[in-house]
Amino acid sequence: MNIALVAHDRKKDDLIQFALAYKPILAKHQLYATGTTGSRLVEGTGLSVHRFQSGPLGGDQQIGAMIAQNEMDMIIFFRDPLTAQPHEPDVTALIRLCDVYQIPLATNMGTAEVLLKGLENGLVDWRLLSDRRK
Numbered sequence: 001m002n003i004a005l006v007a008h009d010r011k012k013d014d015l016i017q018f019a020l021a022y023k024p025i026l027a028k029h030q031l032y033a034t035g036t037t038g039s040r041l042v043e044g045t046g047l048s049v050h051r052f053q054s055g056p057l058g059g060d061q062q063i064g065a066m067i068a069q070n071e072m073d074m075i076i077f078f079r080d081p082l083t084a085q086p087h088e089p090d091v092t093a094l095i096r097l098c099d100v101y102q103i104p105l106a107t108n109m110g111t112a113e114v115l116l117k118g119l120e121n122g123l124v125d126w127r128l129l130s131d132r133r134k
């Protein structure tokens, strides 16, 4: 599965802790991230992560493009609900595309745990059906 991991600045430490805790599951999948999140993940967990542009420079949109091409299977996006983001429209667009294409999306750690446990138990295998993926 292709999984995107994204965190706003004040949530990045949480995402690193989360990724360390779930490293055995995450390591079995292809991981993608926005730029700064990706750098932090690589140095903090040792996971292999494909890095896009930083979020404010278009990284959220690059992940959205993968969703639109049916190439992204899950998004874990630790948003900061208490800080205004200069690229809020991009964040909204990414979340919107998850809803357009029925892509599992977690915007906080509680939901992210449920998603990864579900992933491990085959609950996201429908994504691998041939008409769902290129």
Ligand SMILES: O=C(CO)COP(=O)(O)O
Pocket (backbone or CB within 6 Å): 006, 007, 008, 009, 033, 034, 035, 036, 037, 038, 053, 054, 055, 056, 059, 060, 091
């Ligand atoms: O802003 C972000 C998502 O909207 C995250 O971008 P960075 O990972 O580059 O900090």
